[in-house]
Amino acid sequence: MKNYWKKIAASLGGLLLAGSALFAAPDSYPYKAVTTVGMITDVVKNIAGDKAQVEGIIGEGIDPHLYKPTRKDVVAMSRADIVFYSGLMLEGKMADVLIRVARKGKPVYAVTEEILESEDYVMTDEADHYDPHVWMDVDGWIMATHVIAESLEEYDPENADFYAANAEAYIEKLEELDAYATEVIGSIPENQRYLVTAHDAFNYMGRAYGIEVKGIQGISTESEAGVRDIENLVDFLVDNQIPAVFVETSVSDKNVRALVEGAKARGHDLQIGGSLFSDAMGPEGSYEGTYIGMIDHNATTISRALGGEAPQGGMNGKLSNSR
Incomplete structure (x- = not known):
């Protein structure tokens, strides 16, 4: 079962990377960033600052495992300049929309990309399904924060130093949270x-x-x-x-x-x-x-x-x- 989900993730990732390779840097500010769950939305806001208008799709008290994208969500992602999602099959019902957006040449990033590459970090259940709840370990979410910062730097290289500085300051706060x-x-x-x-x-x-x-x-x-x-x-x-x-x-x-x-x-x-x-x-x-x-x-x-x-x-x- 784990190998099955790996194939699904690899197929989705390949399409997203193919789409991301074609995107152009922003020509005006703030550009529009669309995110799935609130934990990602908050990190993107902290790192992108005033360079982006950040819109989260899945809000307070909503279960992302069961969430089905609405027509409004599809339009928001289609009109976005850059899209961030969690990955590890958290938003399994949104896969088709994410693939569609990536095929249009928009940059679409899974924030757990670096975590997935760390084979000894990702947890699974008895049926070998990925456990997507990595934000519950602050150290794991620091890895996701690095991915978000690097993705913004790749998308908007002119402001790479700005994103790097914001990420460094935010990660210091996360390290304090981890210790607490x-x-x-x-x-x-x-x-x-x-x-x-x-x-x-x-x-x-x-x-x-x-x-x-x-x-x-x-x-x-x-x-x-x-x-x-x-x-x-x-x-x-x-x-x-x-x-x-x-x-x-x-x-x-x-x-x-x-x-x-x-x-x-x-x-x-x-x-x-x-x-x-x-x-x-x-x-x-x-x-x-x-x-x-x-x-x-x-x-x-x-x-x-x-x-x-x-x-x-x-x-x-x-x-x-x-x-």
Whole structure:
């Protein structure tokens, strides 16, 4: 199965690179950059600055695994000067549109291109499907940031130094965020360092920051959790006296609440520790609506709910929705 998805990714990548090789540099500013998920939108805004007008397609609380592009989205991508998408099959239902745009000679970039080339970094599930949630590991998203910066430099070489300087400044902030997540998640007592959520969006975070992750659904929210899956997780939570589980802003909370009820029936007071951002960021214009705010919120909320030590306002004292 993994080889099948590799062939799909290689075919798509070949077409996109072929299209990108034909593009011309911008002849006016700001040029129009279109992005898929909010995590990419935020990075592009930070690096492109006033050189680009950045439009994100998939907004707050929307699940990219299930998202089907609208006519408006197709028009936006067709009229864009440059397009960024995640890759690793996150936007599987948008593949046809991305290929169509690339065939018109527009620059279209997968921000996980460098990550995919690092065979030992990319995670997969039991069926060997790629796990696309690399933004949950800040170090992984730094690799994506490098790709975005290099892509903008390639597209607009006249302003290459501008993009490089912006990327350097932004990556310094990401390194601070990475250190903060390491510290606060590391403060959770070892016997409570288990992150249970609606779906497997947090495996890169688990590997990076030393917390075991258990999702009710698989990597994609297209999968369905069975009754036995719920029962097995309830057994685990009760046996290990885990204090909290978490819902996600872009995924139904039905299964997580079933865990709480199941644990209650077994005499264990299991709490919902808060709502985490998984496949989408917070409201536009809010701190949590930035990539840094998203990860700050997640790390702070997880730590505080599982018995760790983290300031209520998070790394920068800006959080509004932390537990």
